[in-house]
Amino acid sequence: MPLxxxxxxxxLSKKLKKLGVSQEVNHGDYAWVYDELHLVxxxxxxGWLLGNDYLTYFREQDGEIAEYVKAFTVAELGEMLxxxxxxxxxxxxxxxxxTSSGFWTVQYTIPTAxxxxxxxxxxxxxxxxxxxxxxxxx
Numbered sequence: 449m450p451l452x453x454x455x456x457x458x459x460l461s462k463k464l465k466k467l468g469v470s471q472e473v474n475h476g477d478y479a480w481v482y483d484e485l486h487l488v489x490x491x492x493x494x495g496w497l498l499g500n501d502y503l504t505y506f507r508e509q510d511g512e513i514a515e516y517v518k519a520f521t522v523a524e525l526g527e528m529l530x531x532x533x534x535x536x537x538x539x540x541x542x543x544x545x546x547t548s549s550g551f552w553t554v555q556y557t558i559p560t561a562x563x564x565x566x567x568x569x570x571x572x573x574x575x576x577x578x579x580x581x582x583x584x585x586x
Contacts, residue, residue: 451478451498453570455519458496460576465517467583469528476500478519525575529554529582535563544571554578 455478456464462480465471473479480496498519526544533540533556540556540563547553547567552574555565566581568574 454572455498455521456525456572456576458494458498458517458519460573460580461517461519463580464520464576464583467580469518469520469579469583471516471518473516473518478521479516480519482515520572520576522572522575525572525579528579529575532556533563540564544575546571 455461458480478498478500480498482495483497529542531542533542535556538558538561540558540561543553543555543557545553545555551567551569552571553565553567554574554577556563564578564581566574566578568577
């Protein structure tokens with residue numbers, strides 16, 4: 449499976465960064481790294497590269513990284529979401545499901561109601577959009 453299908457998209461990664469989600473990147477973590485060289489040589493139309501070895505390479509070459517955003521995995525996003533939420537005095541549980549049509553749903557539910565629902569084609573984007581919603585609506 450391509451790496452782009454395992455971590456948050458560049459757009460959602462940037463949004464999470466803007467909302468203050470930690471950008472600490474450790475060995476083995478993934479990140480989107482901006483590299484003008486790839487933009488100039490037309491290897492990549494945006495200049496953004498995804499990987500976990502780029503950060504090490506740019507640190508070794510320059511000592512600093514010009515611009516990057518952390519690309520979050522499903523596991524990292526799942527750990528950031530609260531297991532439960534309270535709304536109007538009721539406690540809703542986090543549930544994650546894959547629908548028969550191939551979409552993922554992330555929602556906070558009780559047996560008789562759903563409080564929040566996000567649906568996307570990939571699990572990482574669905575989790576990211578739920579986290580973004582929660583951060584924007586604290």
